[in-house]
Structure formats: C-alpha cells, structure tokens
Amino acid sequence: MKVAALAQSNDLDVAPHGAQEVHIHLVAAIPNGLILEYYRDSVNPMHGKVWEHELVIKDGYVYAPDLPGLGLKPKWDTLAPYRVG
Template sequence: MHKHGFRDLIQTKAISILQPDARHMGGITEFMKVAAMAQAHGLDVCPHGDQQTHLHLLAAIPNGLMLEFYPQEFDPMHGRVYLETPELQSDGTVIVPDSPGLGRTPNEAALAEFRVS
C-alpha cells in the first residue's frame, strides 16, 4: 500500500496504528510521507517487516511506536546477510547503529553460495 491508501485509512478513521513497509511501498521517501501524515493526525507508526530496513527509519520519526523484530529462530539468514546485525537487548530494545543510511553492508562471503553464474 502506498501513501494514498494510508491517507484513505486515516481519513475514514479506520486505523489507529499505521504499519507501512518501506520495502513494498515505494521506499524510504514514501515511508517518511506516510509517517508525516500519521503524525499530523496524532497516529503512531509501527513498521511492518524487516528490522534492518526499518530501524533507522523508526528512529528518525517522532511517532514511532515499536520495531517489528524477527529473531534468528524465525529467519535462518539472520546475522548472515549483512555484516551489521541489530540484536534484541535483554530489555527488549534494539540499539540503533550509528552507521550511515540503513547501516547495511552485504556479507559477500556468506552470500557467495547463493550467486548464480
């Protein structure tokens, strides 16, 4: 769903927490537009999907509610795809890395087995 779908949900008061997924809605810019619309209407954002995509985005908005986090038991590639992997702390929080952008560097060695030549 793109910003227009979220706009309609907000206007009809059909939703109280928005769950945009930047990977499937037009990227970071579209996500930030939805977050701004939500903030303007006093609504929270709880992104749906991959924590590594949404961790920095959630930290960048004032109306971020919580991060959806997939542990290693759920995702067998957790900790293998990227050199940086956010970990769930004992208190249920996740530390936002200080690396730029989405903070992801592909782990070329681990991904080599999946390459098609």
C-alpha cells in the same frame, strides 16, 4: 517520511514490519514510531548471516547502527549462493 507525517497528523502511530535493519532508522527518526518488529533466528533462518554487524538489543531497546548510510555491510560470501543472474 511523508506517510509518517500523514499518520501523525491523524494521531496515528507507525509500526513498520519486516526488514528490521532498514526500518530501525525510520522508527528512530519519527516521533510516532510505535515499535520495531524484530525477527530472531527462530523466525528468520538468515538471521545473523546477512550483515557484518547485527542490530544491538539492550534493556529492551534496539539501537540503530552508527556507520555511514544505513550502517549495513553485507556478507557477500554468504549471499553469493543466492545470486540470480
């Protein structure tokens, strides 16, 4: 939020990259959020496999989840084979 405020004080927009499920909240919360980079399954092979609820895209807009916290609930069974340690 401090970086976004610093950018805004210099008339700059913020365009975070990657981790769209996390960055949707940042872009929605700041007045100078430019875009949300969004990866489909053609770019990200794990798309649609990690989270119980995917981001909703409608009419060119991405909607932030309204569940508690980040609104993300991992699919632990899908992630289990990738566990380290």
